[in-house]
Amino acid sequence: MAQTKSQTRERTQLSYPKQWNVIFMNDDYTPMEFVMEVLTNIYKHNEDNATKLTMQIHTEGSGIVGVYSHEIAEMKA
Numbered sequence: 474m475a476q477t478k479s480q481t482r483e484r485t486q487l488s489y490p491k492q493w494n495v496i497f498m499n500d501d502y503t504p505m506e507f508v509m510e511v512l513t514n515i516y517k518h519n520e521d522n523a524t525k526l527t528m529q530i531h532t533e534g535s536g537i538v539g540v541y542s543h544e545i546a547e548m549k550a
Contacts, residue, residue, distance in 0.1 A: 490542040495549060497526075498535045505531060512538060515549060
């Protein structure tokens with residue numbers, strides 16, 4: 474008598490990682506030039522966008538500078 478083998482496969486659901494906002498807060502100590510340098514060199518914003526974002530942070534008190542997965546957001550902080 475021949476034996477038959479049955480195989481079952483589990484399906485794995487893949488999902489994208491949750492995204493986190495990196496937010497800069499305005500303070501009285503950090504120069505705007507430094508904020509611009511960080512936005513252009515680390516967060517890869519172009520100069521015009523970095524200027525607009527820096528002014529938003531300065532006038533409104535905060536601004537979202539990037540949206541990343543938790544690990545990337547933590548590395549850039």
